[in-house]
Amino acid sequence: MFEELAKEDKLIYDLIIAEKERQMDGIELIPSENLVTKAVLEAMGSYPNNKYSEGYPGKRYYGGNEVIDKIENEAINRCKTLFGAEHVNVQPNSGSPANMAAYAALLSPGDKALGMKLTEGGHLTHGHKVNFSGKTYNFLQYGVDKETETLDYDAIAEIASKEKPKLILSGYTAYPRKIDFKKFRSICDEVGAYCMADIAHIAGLCAAGVHENPVSYFDVVTTTTHKTLRGPRSAIIMCKEEIAEKIDKAVFPGLQGGPHEHTIAAKAVAFKEANTPEFKNYAEQIVKNAKALGEALADLGYRLVSGGTDNHLLLVDTRVGGISGIDAEKALEKGGMYCNKNTIPFETGSPWDPSGIRIGTPVLTTRGMKEKEMNEVASFMDQALKAKDDDAKLAEIKVNVTKFCKQFPFYD
Numbered sequence: 280m281f282e283e284l285a286k287e288d289k290l291i292y293d294l295i296i297a298e299k300e301r302q303m304d305g306i307e308l309i310p311s312e313n314l315v316t317k318a319v320l321e322a323m324g325s326y327p328n329n330k331y332s333e334g335y336p337g338k339r340y341y342g343g344n345e346v347i348d349k350i351e352n353e354a355i356n357r358c359k360t361l362f363g364a365e366h367v368n369v370q371p372n373s374g375s376p377a378n379m380a381a382y383a384a385l386l387s388p389g390d391k392a393l394g395m396k397l398t399e400g401g402h403l404t405h406g407h408k409v410n411f412s413g414k415t416y417n418f419l420q421y422g423v424d425k426e427t428e429t430l431d432y433d434a435i436a437e438i439a440s441k442e443k444p445k446l447i448l449s450g451y452t453a454y455p456r457k458i459d460f461k462k463f464r465s466i467c468d469e470v471g472a473y474c475m476a477d478i479a480h481i482a483g484l485c486a487a488g489v490h491e492n493p494v495s496y497f498d499v500v501t502t503t504t505h506k507t508l509r510g511p512r513s514a515i516i517m518c519k520e521e522i523a524e525k526i527d528k529a530v531f532p533g534l535q536g537g538p539h540e541h542t543i544a545a546k547a548v549a550f551k552e553a554n555t556p557e558f559k560n561y562a563e564q565i566v567k568n569a570k571a572l573g574e575a576l577a578d579l580g581y582r583l584v585s586g587g588t589d590n591h592l593l594l595v596d597t598r599v600g601g602i603s604g605i606d607a608e609k610a611l612e613k614g615g616m617y618c619n620k621n622t623i624p625f626e627t628g629s630p631w632d633p634s635g636i637r638i639g640t641p642v643l644t645t646r647g648m649k650e651k652e653m654n655e656v657a658s659f660m661d662q663a664l665k666a667k668d669d670d671a672k673l674a675e676i677k678v679n680v681t682k683f684c685k686q687f688p689f690y691d
């Protein structure tokens with residue numbers, strides 16, 4: 280791979296290879312990242328990149344789209360089969376534009392919607408005031424229960440019944456527990472709201488049946504395709520047939536121009552890969568590994584938000600151990616482990632200086648690690664957090680982390 284690039288542009292080639300080596304030599308704990316197969320990478324770096332295909336299969340604004348239509352239709356059909364979706368739009372370029380298109384299809388500026396607070400597990404596009412979502416729509420925000428740090432469905436139903444939002448959003452970026460999507464459906468039915476989920480983080484788990492999949496009974500479900508779903512960096516929208524036209528028009532021409540058909544080809548490859556028994560085993564192992572990592576960290580004295588996990592991610596309250604989220608992220612990075620600082624429920628810091636870190640197991644599981652290795656990962660994390668002010672010790676830990684990672688190669 281990359282022979283031409285090495286000849287044409289040595290600097291960028293070297294940087295790309297250096298990034299591959301960083302990925303291979305470190306413990307990647309960011310729960311929204313993954314390692315895709317070479318088949319997905321090859322599809323992404325391929326000839327459909329060269330084509331303009333504004334419009335949809337069978338109705339394009341450019342000639343020469345006979346083959347492209349076949350690629351896009353195949354991606355749509357594979358996605359329908361994988362998630363049990365009535366209608367799929369595979370053109371959104373990423374998660375934020377997918378959410379933007381879903382809102383634009385179903386809401387008018389100023390309409391009331393209800394989503395989860397960013398600081399308690401939501402996403403910027405779920406109504407934060409600095410984001411288009413909070414600026415364009417009247418987004419009300421729910422959080423988690425103070426005691427359990429989990430969703431309080433009665434409290435959400437109460438806000439919904441009082442405020443009568445036109446759309447209620449579930450699906451989160453930092454929520455370690457199962458989501459009761461059926462409860463969201465019934466809250467929406469009671470108040471006549473559109474029922475929407477952003478399943479970006481758990482899409483792979485939903486596709487594999489490891490987490491409840493809301494696609495068949497929600498009005499609209501958005502997801503990125505590069506997290507647990509293990510596809511290219513992109514997104515899709517799945518919806519009921521009755522709102523399909525609105526969704527499609529919101530994506531194109533409402534928001535985007537020419538779709539990235541090379542990425543759509545890579546999405547098709549990823550959907551095929553996800554519809555296999557191997558992928559189901561992988562998704563099951565992600566959860567087993569996350570639970571094992573959580574238990575190992577708890578045994579070492581760390582406090583986990585909500586007490587543990589049911590999915591692929593964990594939120595660790597680092598302040599309890601006397602370290603801020605940002606210092607924890609930096610210490611881990613110096614030790615060859617990558618995570619992100621993250622707010623925790625009822626945060627007393629700020630998004631830039633929060634009280635915790637967010638970690639997860641999708642990448643480690645893709646590399647073939649199992650529960651046994653999670654004990655070693657927890658031990659490396661603990662060593663680095665305890666050595667946060669000792670750069671020499673952190674460098675030594677990084678050497679050992681790299682040795683450990685070499686046992687689990689992925690890209691040669």
Ligand code: DSN
Binds near residue numbers: 374402
């Ligand atoms: N930035 C993503 C994450 O890391 O969770 C969400 O879009």
